[in-house]
Structure formats: structure tokens, C-alpha cells
Amino acid sequence: MEPSVAAVVVAAGRGVRAGGSLPKQYRQLAGEPVIRSSLSLLSWHGQVGAVQSVIHPDDRTYYDAAAVGLKLLPPVAGGASRQASVLAGLEALSTSAPDIVLIHDAARPFCSAELVSRAITACAETGAAIPALEVTDTIKRVDAQGRVTGTVDRSELRSVQTPQAFNFAALLEAHRKAARDGRQDFTDDAALFEWAGHKVTVFAGESGNVKLTTDEDFAKAEARRIASLADLRLGNGYDVHAFCEGDHVWLGGLRIPHDQGVTGHSDADVALHAIVDAILGAIADGDIGKHFPPSDPRWRGASSDQFLKFAVERVTKRGGKVAHIDVTIVCEAPKIGPHRDAMRKRIADIAEIAVDRVAVKATTSEEMGFVGRREGIVAMATATVRLPWSW
Missing domain, CATH: 3.90.550.10 (Spore Coat Polysaccharide Biosynthesis Protein SpsA; Chain A)
Known part of the structure; x- marks a missing residue:
């Protein structure tokens, strides 16, 4: 023992x-x-x-x-x-x-x-x-x-x-x-x-x-x-989920009341999923589907904060640091502005970085496409990671 x-x-x-x-x-x-x-x-x-x-x-x-x-x-x-x-x-x-x-x-x-x-x-x-x-x-x-x-x-x-x-x-x-x-x-x-x-x-x-x-x-x-930490890396992430019947959505680690829910992997938090893929992309370590496949029943309805913690831990184990996270959420509703600061703090807490290293932005698609028709929600993220230099 x-x-x-x-x-x-x-x-x-x-x-x-x-x-x-x-x-x-x-x-x-x-x-x-x-x-x-x-x-x-x-x-x-x-x-x-x-x-x-x-x-x-x-x-x-x-x-x-x-x-x-x-x-x-x-x-x-x-x-x-x-x-x-x-x-x-x-x-x-x-x-x-x-x-x-x-x-x-x-x-x-x-x-x-x-x-x-x-x-x-x-x-x-x-x-x-x-x-x-x-x-x-x-x-x-x-x-x-x-x-x-x-x-x-x-x-x-x-x-x-x-x-x-x-x-x-x-x-x-x-x-x-x-x-x-x-x-x-x-x-x-x-x-x-x-x-x-x-x-x-x-x-x-x-x-x-x-x-x-x-x-x-x-x-x-x-x-x-x-x-x-001279090896500066940038990674990009993208995620999309469709709306369905429900009374809330998960965004940036927060449960936000809404007249619809979302379908998708785990709790379908598009913001956290995009961030996870951005971090994993920065260290060339696959994507969220590789580590947490949707076909695995363990992740059905799971909280996405554990996925973000996992991605940060992959960086930490390589002696690196997540330096900055930038995420953009695209939807007609719900309104992101009232929740922006709370999202930033929640993401910072999960990723174990200062809140001034997290940016959350929001926009609409001007009523064009599936987002404009309120059929779904999109998130795009960029992560900046610093790793020890090696060839």
C-alpha cells in the first residue's frame, strides 16, 4: 500500500x-x-x-x-x-x-x-x-x-x-x-x-x-x-450545438436560464468545449472527442469543467502554463452581456489563471444562417500556452 x-x-x-x-x-x-x-x-x-x-x-x-x-x-x-x-x-x-x-x-x-x-x-x-x-x-x-x-x-x-x-x-x-x-x-x-x-x-x-x-x-x-517558457503556442477551438426543448443552457461553466436547451456532448457547453480544443490544439494533443468520446456513456450529461481541468493539467504536466484564453460566443439568444464577467471568473477558476487572462466576447449572426434562425449556438476560442523550449 x-x-x-x-x-x-x-x-x-x-x-x-x-x-x-x-x-x-x-x-x-x-x-x-x-x-x-x-x-x-x-x-x-x-x-x-x-x-x-x-x-x-x-x-x-x-x-x-x-x-x-x-x-x-x-x-x-x-x-x-x-x-x-x-x-x-x-x-x-x-x-x-x-x-x-x-x-x-x-x-x-x-x-x-x-x-x-x-x-x-x-x-x-x-x-x-x-x-x-x-x-x-x-x-x-x-x-x-x-x-x-x-x-x-x-x-x-x-x-x-x-x-x-x-x-x-x-x-x-x-x-x-x-x-x-x-x-x-x-x-x-x-x-x-x-x-x-x-x-x-x-x-x-x-x-x-x-x-x-x-x-x-x-x-x-x-x-x-x-x-x-519560451515555446509560445497558439491553439484554436470551435464548437456548435443545436437548440432543443429545455429551460437553460450551459455556457462558460454557468447555467443560464433560456427558453430552450441544447443537445450535444456532455452538458453541451460550447464555450468550454471550444476552449478545451484550443488548449489541446496548442500542445498538439488531439481534441475533446479523442479524450472524451461522445460514444462513451460516462460523459453523457457530464459537467464540462472537468474537460477544461483535464486540458490544463495536460499543459501543467509538460511544465507549461496557460497564458490566455479568448472565446467568442455566437448566438441570437440568450444575451451574453449580463453573464460575461461571471463567465470570465468561472473559466479563470477552472483553468487556474487570473481573470484578466480570460476574454469572453459575444456577437450575433445578424439573423443569417442556422444561428440567425435560432437553431443553434456557436463558440470559437483561442488559447495561448507557454511551454518549456525543446526541439
Whole structure:
């Protein structure tokens, strides 16, 4: 049986060294908050069953904007130190008590899914494991005046990263013991775990899994993120459904009252279907009919939001991002204008992007053709996707 896994994302710090008016975990990096990369990675990871964020109470608005559309546990308030914040996250998970817990810093936006998997595997084998890199620079010991007093043997030294992985019950008890003893000086969870008498092993980290601390770090990270998603793709989608007897239509993820219904695949949401095909087209991954064939009874009457989530996940698994969605709905009725903003928000929530990255437009066919005769409804969509560059 596979172990159950949860993750604690530590995001309660203020990040003053990074500059700017926001805590560093909420600063924008290539168009999205830094913390969203970690939240998205962990919430989508197939082995992680729950993601518990720990935030500063004053940052809830920033956090909610960064976490929109992601499946996460409600955040909890952190403490005066990183150690206290981790304990708050662990206590919040104590009712479900996973087998393994990952502790990850919100300011490490370049962690990969492979690193998360390695952390889980290593912890399952040893009980506690942390990602580490060999120290390649020469290390000097210096005194208070800046004079070199010795050269340190670097063969036994490692620089460590997150996510750090532990047996949940053992880490929770170790944190509780440290709190009882008044110890608040541990720089990471591995140090605390060692102090409590447990062994910790290391596994291969990633050189790119850097922690953003200074303004210079952000400048480098911005350039790296833009360069890493240099493969810009555009995809187009088109869908049409006929009207039938009914009292509503589904459009853009919304149930809109109407004097007719529509026939077609699943709930016949032409807007979402066109968007799905546009995203799949951008990554050359077939179309909605390939992945969700109308002949399969599982999709009869199904909600189309799951199709859009699937398409976005296909992009995410390739290390990419959906950058923009533009959909045009063509019909004589119902009127789209009163629902436009709600559609934009719903599409943005499903696709896990900001609402200003979604455009919804509407027009009629000037009473020409089957649309003009009110026999059906059409949607056309364009999706912009960014993928890591590869040949």
C-alpha cells in the first residue's frame, strides 16, 4: 500500500530582504505570485493527497488571489518563527495524520515534480530525507575581523533544500517537544528532527531549486522563468450545438436560464468545449472527442469543467502554463452581456489563471444562417500556452 502524503507550505514570513511592497512569496514572477508555483505543483502531484499552507494573518487576501482554482486545505495562521509556523501546519494536519509530510518553502518556485517524488520515495525508505547538493566552492573559516583562520573540509558538507520529507507522527512529536522545551532556534526541520534523536538521510537535490531571498534573486528568477517558457503556442477551438426543448443552457461553466436547451456532448457547453480544443490544439494533443468520446456513456450529461481541468493539467504536466484564453460566443439568444464577467471568473477558476487572462466576447449572426434562425449556438476560442523550449 502506498503511504499517504501531505505537504505543508511555509508562507508566513515577511521576506523583507527581497524588497518591494509585498512579502516575497506574493511578488509577481513572470505574471503570477511566487507561491503559486509551489501550491500548483503540490496540489497537482499525484502522490500528494493534501496541501496545508501556513500564512501570516494579514496576507489572506494575497493568498486567496494566489491560490484561486487550486485544491488546497484552508490556510492556517503561522507563528512568530518559521519553526512555530511549521508546527501550526502540522497540528492542522493532525486530524488526518498522513504517513509522510513534506515541508516546503513558499519562496522556492522552481522545485520539480521529480524532486517531490524522490523526497517521498526516500522518506518511505528511511523515515526522514532531505534534498541536498554537494558544496563545490572552497569554504573558509574566518574570525570577527574577517581574517581566515582555516579551510573547511567540504567533502562532508552539503547545502540543503526543501521539500524535506518526514514520518508525520515523528516530526509532529519532535516539534511539540521543542515547543515544550522552549527551543525556537532551529534553522530547518531536519535540524530539529536530529535534535529529537532521529536519523536524517539526504538524496539528490536540484541546482535550480533556489530560494528567492534578495531582489537580485528575483531578477534572475524572472529571466529564468521567461526563458524556461519560451515555446509560445497558439491553439484554436470551435464548437456548435443545436437548440432543443429545455429551460437553460450551459455556457462558460454557468447555467443560464433560456427558453430552450441544447443537445450535444456532455452538458453541451460550447464555450468550454471550444476552449478545451484550443488548449489541446496548442500542445498538439488531439481534441475533446479523442479524450472524451461522445460514444462513451460516462460523459453523457457530464459537467464540462472537468474537460477544461483535464486540458490544463495536460499543459501543467509538460511544465507549461496557460497564458490566455479568448472565446467568442455566437448566438441570437440568450444575451451574453449580463453573464460575461461571471463567465470570465468561472473559466479563470477552472483553468487556474487570473481573470484578466480570460476574454469572453459575444456577437450575433445578424439573423443569417442556422444561428440567425435560432437553431443553434456557436463558440470559437483561442488559447495561448507557454511551454518549456525543446526541439
